[in-house]
Amino acid sequence: MAVPKKRHTKSRRNKRRSHHALGKVSLSLCPKCKEPILPHHFCLFCGTYKGREVIDVMAKLTKKEKKKKEKEMAKKEEAKRPEEGKKAKPLSLEELSKK
Ligand SMILES: [Zn+2]
Known part of the structure; x- marks a missing residue:
């Protein structure tokens, strides 16, 4: 079996490993x-x-998991709504003043 003639220094080893970092x-x-x-x-x-x-x-979830997932999805939908709600409120007030 081939055997290395001399040991590599820490510096050489660390330089080789400087490219081994994981990316984001x-x-x-x-x-x-x-x-x-x-x-x-x-x-x-x-x-x-x-x-x-x-x-x-939803297909592979149990009844309990389905309920939890539906709740989460409803929460996400609600998170989108406030922007729409703010836009809708002034419009409704204008409409009221017109009437
Ligand atoms: Zn998605």
Whole structure:
């Protein structure tokens, strides 16, 4: 068996290992539920890809898990609504003053 003639120094070893660091994982946000997702992958939370549903995320869940998931999804929907609500309120007041 081939055997190294001389041992490599710490410096040489560390220089070799300077390229071994792991890079950051790039994440984007799901356009539907704003959950972080891997690029070119479907959303694991809501099962959509490019805005259309590709898997049914509710299919394999138990009754208890389904209830929990529905609650989370409703929460996300509510998080989107306040912006719409703020826009809707002034409009309704204007409409009231007109009448
Ligand atoms: Zn999603």
